[in-house]
Amino acid sequence: MTSLAELIAQKDELERRIADVRKEERANALTQARALIESFELSVDELFGKKQKAAKASLPAKYRDPVSGKTWSGKGRAPQWLEGKNKEDFAI
Incomplete structure (x- = not known):
């Protein structure tokens, strides 16, 4: 049987690994998004829609x-x- 301290250590290590992978995948996604925006010459309005003023x-x-x-x-x-x-x- 594993102790509470061991489980907490495993949890901390897993959370650190998750954060590292998330950071790497986010950087890759951002690079891909920037490349697509540049190659298709997309504007902010096209990406997110125009903000409409409330009537x-x-x-x-x-x-x-x-x-x-x-x-x-x-x-x-x-x-x-x-x-x-x-x-x-x-x-x-």
């Missing part, structure tokens, strides 16, 4: 100008047609 969700209108029909969601700067007026009078 801004438009907020529903809360206020409407009865003259022009323009609307405002209540967020951001108030429109000129609402300046100096009670916005509740224009609520939809």
Whole structure:
């Protein structure tokens, strides 16, 4: 029967060997990837896809100008047609 100390030593040796093999295989994979990228002239966008900006969700209108029909969601700067007026009078 093997002792706990022997098993731990075996485990440590195995983990070291795994790390060495992983490092070597990773280096080989990186060399192959670089060669393919160079030979096919691949771009970052082709490899990983373009990052798309998240579309801004438009907020529903809360206020409407009865003259022009323009609307405002209540967020951001108030429109000129609402300046100096009670916005509740224009609520939809």
